[in-house]
Amino acid sequence: ILNVEQSPQSLHVQEGDSTNFTCSFPSSNFYALHWYRWETAKSPEALFVMTLNGDEKKKGRISATLNTKEGYSYLYIKGSQPEDSATYLCARDNYGQNFVFGPGTRLSVLP
Amino acid sequence: NAGVTQTPKFRILKIGQSMTLQCTQDMNHNYMYWYRQDPGMGLKLIYYSVGAGITDKGEVPNGYNVSRSTTEDFPLRLELAAPSQTSVYFCASSYAAEAFFGQGTRLTVV
Numbered sequence: 753i754l755n756v757e758q759s760p761q762s763l764h765v766q767e768g769d770s771t772n773f774t775c776s777f778p779s780s781n782f783y784a785l786h787w788y789r790w791e792t793a794k795s796p797e798a799l800f801v802m803t804l805n806g807d808e809k810k811k812g813r814i815s816a817t818l819n820t821k822e823g824y825s826y827l828y829i830k831g832s833q834p835e836d837s838a839t840y841l842c843a844r845d846n847y848g849q850n851f852v853f854g855p856g857t858r859l860s861v862l863p
Numbered sequence: 864n865a866g867v868t869q870t871p872k873f874r875i876l877k878i879g880q881s882m883t884l885q886c887t888q889d890m891n892h893n894y895m896y897w898y899r900q901d902p903g904m905g906l907k908l909i910y911y912s913v914g915a916g917i918t919d920k921g922e923v924p925n926g927y928n929v930s931r932s933t934t935e936d937f938p939l940r941l942e943l944a945a946p947s948q949t950s951v952y953f954c955a956s957s958y959a960a961e962a963f964f965g966q967g968t969r970l971t972v973v
Contacts, residue, residue, distance in 0.1 A: 788905065788906065790962070792894070792957065794908060794921075794922075795898070795905065795906055795907050795908040795921065795922050796898075796905060796906045797905060798905030798906070839962060841962060843964075852964075852966065853953075853955075853962065853963075853964035855962055855963065856962045
């Protein structure tokens with residue numbers, strides 16, 4: 753069973769601060785990595801899908817990088833806002849056969 | 864190992880057939896969820912439950928039913944399978960900052 757880990761488990765930042773968190777995963781037979789923004793009892797919002805080593809994706813103030821050789825991805829949020837408060841999930845896509853999700857990083861942005 | 868267990872992993876159904884996707888967690892989590900993921904799309908919430916005996920509709924509940932008679936189990940029922948229900952289904956549970964997902968059930972309706 754693949755193990756996808758995320759750190760930190762939770763994070764509190766002040767409005768305007770920039771922050772980042774980590775997703776680590778087994779690097780062998782890598783296919784794709786997904787990042788989601790998830791608010792409880794809602795559908796997770798897909799943020800990025802990354803497949804190539806060195807990929808960098810950006811969506812507004814949120815960006816992500818991917819290192820498939822060492823098995824990690826970083827998610828960055830620049831100038832955090834209270835509406836960024838959510839749980840951020842990463843998932844490793846195993847050739848579309850199954851997804852393995854990390855436990856998530858819970859971000860709280862304090863006004 | 865503790866976690867969320869989904870069965871089956873794969874299933875092919877004929878149009879009009881019914882089936883139940885099983886989901887069990889042994890972490891005593893109150894919150895449980897069912898999602899579907901269609902190719903190229905994000906996860907869509909079908910139903911969720913905040914505890915035994917309580918269920919609520921999510922974003923795409925039509926064609927599905929759920930029950931939550933125990934904290935551990937949250938089965939998803941398809942009564943009359945349709946091709947539009949071809950998807951990958953994920954069960955999840957959560958507590959505080961952590962979410963745990965099952966490995967998914969790939970369902971094809973033909």
